[in-house]
Amino acid sequence: MGHSLESMVIRHTYRLPFPTGPVGDGAVAARQFDAALMSVGFKLSADLLERLSGLSEGAVVDTAVRTLRTVREIVGDHVRHNVYFIDFPANVPDTFAFWTQCIIEALADDASREGTLQQLSSGVVDLLTLPSYGNYRHSYAEMLAAHDELTAAAGDRMTVLHTGGPLEDESTALYLALAGSTTPLGDDDLADLRALAAHCAHGPQPEAVPIRENRALINQARLGVGADLLVDTVTDVLRLACALSDGDVTLQEPTRFKALSRPVRRALLAGLDGVVAAAPAKLADVHAHREPFKRLGERLHPHEYPRWPHAAQVFAVARGEQQARSLDSRAEELFGMHDVTGAAELLRAAPGKLFRSLDRLLRMCLTQDEREAVVAAAEQVADRVSGRVLLSVREHLHNRPGETGERRVFVNRLGRAWVTSDERPPVLPDERKRLISALDAELRRRLPAPEHLLIDPDVLDVALPLSGKATASGLGVLPRGSLSPVDGELLRFFVHWKQTHRTTDYDLSALMLNADYSTRCWLSYTALTEVEGEHSGDITDAPDGASEFINLRLGAVRGTFIVPQVNIYAGEGFEEVEESFFGFMLRDADRQGRPFEPRTVRLKSELRGPGRVALPLAFLRGDDGRWRAKWLHLHLKGNPAANRVEENRVSVATLLRGIVEREYLTVRYLVDLMAGGTTTVTLWDGGSLPDAPVTYLGLARPDGLHPDSRVLTPENLRDLIPA
Incomplete structure (x- = not known):
């Protein structure tokens, strides 16, 4: 259990619980440990390197073995990422030329010749029946030998591991943070909480579990x-x-x-x-x-x-043998009688329900007195509503359309999404403004007032994590609606999956859209090459695991949007396979290296969800020409089999438009509420850090921050959501 707890702490906090062991001269082993970490995009903080150097060599080596295993899994380097075309991204053939070659090889094979001839006579050939299609034609070692080693570059991702306390203290702190979260946790976090709750049952407990x-x-x-x-x-x-x-x-x-x-x-x-x-x-x-x-x-x-x-x-x-009338049924009765004032008064007893019903109540109002009663009721109970609900209603009111007929995007807790026309009557501007003002005031009252707020500007466009339900776990994952900068010349997507029982074929694709969301082109197993880039080739069976890649030259992309997607063509779903994850890498155009290079990975996200098509994120080209990632975390129901990018491109474009055009509440909103008064706000440019403790908001904790600082990064950003 100790090693799994240590791994859990590293995954959640990027802190290494300080190992127990004899003192000694472990400096050489510690430097070797640091070098091994850097090869996969991680690094020991200066303090951690120094403290490990004071342990015995054996203690450092044991720690290194465990930690490397954990960080390789975090970044997706714990599996072998082979490619169908051994020289990828070089020498990827034209799609139809490749298919023709597969047919020629099938005709040369005694076992497949007759069947292939029969298919040719009918005019349709099933690629899956061709012996050379869909299966690796070389070993992983042969693929590695075909690629030069990647040289280190300043733009590589470098995730710092910081010094943690004793494992028991770190485990308890993580337990208290997860247990006391003010927002729902995702499935993986819930699984970790279950394990931690059992381990910490005799120790300190959270003050509240909302x-x-x-x-x-x-x-x-x-x-x-x-x-x-x-x-x-x-x-x-x-x-x-x-x-x-x-x-x-x-x-x-x-x-x-x-x-x-x-x-x-x-x-x-x-x-x-x-x-x-x-x-x-x-x-x-x-x-x-x-x-x-x-x-x-x-x-x-x-x-x-x-x-x-x-x-x-x-x-x-x-069983229906005893009556117990619910507040909901009484409220529905009042709604049915069109008694808006009575419904608002009744729901004051359940402030959360009142706030969730505000839109409906205001739509039903026929007189100014009714509107006044609804808004007044909300103002009077706002201090008894959870911060998560206040923020959700605030975001809803901000995006509430002023007229009927506009698109309305629905996303359920599992990430399943659909779009419909919004036929609701508008909420009048005066009531919207008054409610928004009341919500801002209540949230400002609940937020902390730090003396010094130090902010990495890249975190300002991260959407507030109001729920972890539809957000996958992994490295660099941000909540739906977040924007993050993409700096690099080559963008390379990857997907890896390993089937459990049945033959399973996942297909990685990338759809390029114009500014009006119309289709420009795509890369997939049916379009291996385009001006924009190359596809690594289709793998159709994954008993030992399989990977597919798409390489894109951002400067050559002709569209405004890039939408990577993972389609299930056949076999097990995302929740049935033994393992599946998606991610992307960034590197300079002239750099070589293997198809998968862990220190260039910016995102590695677990693929989980009920649909047959996964849409983790999209890439948007701004008016300034820079690319940014927009986080989606969406799933389409898709077809039971044979899902292809060509078939779902209209649905994808419609959903993307709904997410892109929606304005999400971000960290910037909360910072604006906290600014002023006694709080000093400083945007950090990556230079020197203050000598005194600060409250730091950023995508990652910088090395050298004062140890008494409060640090808020995507891993614990939920702590910023008021109770």
Whole structure:
């Protein structure tokens, strides 16, 4: 567990828990460790290098082996990235010439000749039946021998590993940060929280756990050590039951409840009984999850425990044997009666629901008195609404169209996206402005007022991480809607996947669009070369893992947008394969090197999602001619098989337009709220750093920052979201 905890800390914080070991002269080993790290784009901070040098050589070597394994996985260098065309990006053939060569080779093969002739006679040849198509024709070692070594350059990515404290302290700090997050975590972070909660069950606990699914995992750990459960709704108990059955604590997917031991059943029933006894109105929460509660009741056998009669009421409501009217149903009744003022007054008791209903309430208003009542109700309860909801509503109001008929983009928690025409009546400008002003004032009140705010300008256009649900984990990943600069002459995408059971074919493609979102051209297995660049070749089976690449010369791109995508042509989905990830590299045009060079990787993102087409991000050419990445984290449903860039280009262009034209709340917005008063704001130009502690906002922690500084980077930017 120790090594996995150490790896977890490095992945989340880029801090190396300082190893325990005998003192000695480890300077040579530490420098060798640093050199090995630099070959994959990482580096020891000056302080960490010095401290490691004071350990014995053996302790340094052991630490290096573990750390290198972790950072190679972070950047995607833990697998062998082979290519179909051995000289890629050089000597990539014309598509039709390549296909013709594959047919000629099939005709020369006794085993495939007859079948190929039959296909030729019909006028259609299936590429997958040609022996030389889709499978590596050389070994990984042969591919490496065909490429010169990449020389180091100033523009290479260099991620600094900083000095951490003892492993136990670092693990506890990470646990408290994840458990106390004010925004939902992604699936990978939830898995890490589950492990950390079990490890830290006897240690310090967060002051508050605002996110309910986090609470479920913590309760699972607390139950294991006999500690009191953190439950104040019946749904908290349901989520805990899902966690105990290795199910979905978000309650989006059904859970098959396992048989539970008597002590566990007693604990869950006691939790339900205590919640209902203290607040009988909370029985109304059962309606939102009636079926799961009915199935849970079959496992808990509440009739065997008459000492907890209030728990039995939960299941009576689920079965429809007892009435418990919910606030939502009462609000819907008032909506149906067109009693806007009454609905707003009722929802004041649930401030979060009121804010989520603001648009609907304002659309229904027929008089100025009704509009005044709705806005006044929101102003009066704003201080009781979570910061995440306030920010979401603020962003919504800012983007609210002034007239009907405009495009409206929907993205669910899994990244599945669709577009429809917005037929809602407009929200009047005066009410919008008044609400926006109230939201700004409340958020400004909650934000910290640091004495000195030091900012890397590149972080200002990073979108606020209001949820980690649809954002993949990985290196350099930013929230949907973020913009980040792209500085380099060659842009190279890569995808790697390894199938679990079935033959699986992923296809990497890149779509180039004009300024009006019309198609310019594309690169894929059906278009191996274009003016813009080259495709590395189609791999159609990945029992040992497979990689595909696209090489683009940014100066030659004729369009305004570049949209890389991963299409599932056949086989296992993104959540079924053993492993799959996407990324991109940047390098100068005259640099050689292998197809995959870890220190040039700017992004490595896990591919997870329900669709058959993944759209991780897009690249936009600005009016100044510079390219920037726009983060999408979208999935298209696609077809069950044979997805191709040619078939989905219209859908992709429509979605891209909706994301590009939407204005997301970014770090810049919060900085503007914090600026003024006693806070000094300095934009850091990469030069010398202050000698005193600061609050630093940037894409990565710089080496040499005062140790007492508060550091906010994409890895922990959620800490900036007010509670």
